Amino acid sequence: EAQVTQNPRYLITVTGKKLTVTCSQNMNHEYMSWYRQDPGLGLRQIYYSMNVEVTDKGDVPEGYKVSRKEKRNFPLILESPSPNQTSLYFCASSLRAGGYYEQYFGPGTRLTVT
Amino acid sequence: AQTVTQSQPEMSVQEAETVTLSCTYDTSESDYYLFWYKQPPSRQMILVIRQEAYKQQNATENRFSVNFQKAAKSFSLKISDSQLGDAAMYFCAYIRDKIIFGKGTRLHILP
Numbered sequence: 001e002a003q004v005t006q007n008p009r010y011l012i013t014v015t016g017k018k019l020t021v022t023c024s025q026n027m028n029h030e031y032m033s034w035y036r037q038d039p040g041l042g043l044r045q046i047y048y049s050m051n052v053e054v055t056d057k058g059d060v061p062e063g064y065k066v067s068r069k070e071k072r073n074f075p076l077i078l079e080s081p082s083p084n085q086t087s088l089y090f091c092a093s094s095l096r097a098g099g100y101y102e103q104y105f106g107p108g109t110r111l112t113v114t
Numbered sequence: 115a116q117t118v119t120q121s122q123p124e125m126s127v128q129e130a131e132t133v134t135l136s137c138t139y140d141t142s143e144s145d146y147y148l149f150w151y152k153q154p155p156s157r158q159m160i161l162v163i164r165q166e167a168y169k170q171q172n173a174t175e176n177r178f179s180v181n182f183q184k185a186a187k188s189f190s191l192k193i194s195d196s197q198l199g200d201a202a203m204y205f206c207a208y209i210r211d212k213i214i215f216g217k218g219t220r221l222h223i224l225p
Contacts, residue, residue, distance in 0.1 A: 042217040
């Protein structure tokens with residue numbers, strides 16, 4: 001089954017404790033991205049990757065890191081999480097960048113930083 | 115910079131009635147894509163409908179249709195014969211080089 005998977009689905013952590021949210025897709029997609037969703041703000045893009053080893057900042061990259069060492073994986077790293085990073089996070093992928101190709105979203109990761 | 119505005123944070127509609135969700139956007143580009151996504155309580159993002167800016171014909175998917183007014187930079191979603199399963203958050207999105215989402219409209223369906 002074609003899908004985007006994220007792990008963990010739920011995470012409660014404390015300020016300053018490094019964490020990684022994994023994202024994996026099995027569709028051989030070139031384009032992958034991370035979003036955060038906050039009430040009243042919609043989805044905002046954190047980072048995106050056009051292909052392996054190519055990543056770029058989205059609209060809200062501060063406090064986050066990403067890597068794209070393999071085509072299928074695009075982990076989101078919070079080196080020192082803070083309470084303002086409490087949010088719902090989505091990973092998405094598409095065959096290539098641009099609206100012609102449908103975005104496939106993962107199920108979301110609910111992160112709480114205390 | 116591109117922006118997407120959904121001016122209705124919440125809306126309600128009676129079951130079986132028709133409802134229209136509004137979306138306006140700002141861009142200086144002529145070639146782009148517009149999307150409506152549905153997010154039910156499960157939080158899954160579901161593509162509802164897509165419109166290519168160079169196509170004048172409005173997109174339609176079963177009970178869902180759009181009114182795309184390129185000059186006015188307007189992209190509204192019409193849901194006909196509303197069903198209880200349509201209750202969700204709806205997001206409008208603009209895609210060209212970047213993906214810009216609106217803040218969403220929460221749609222309630224009244225039985």
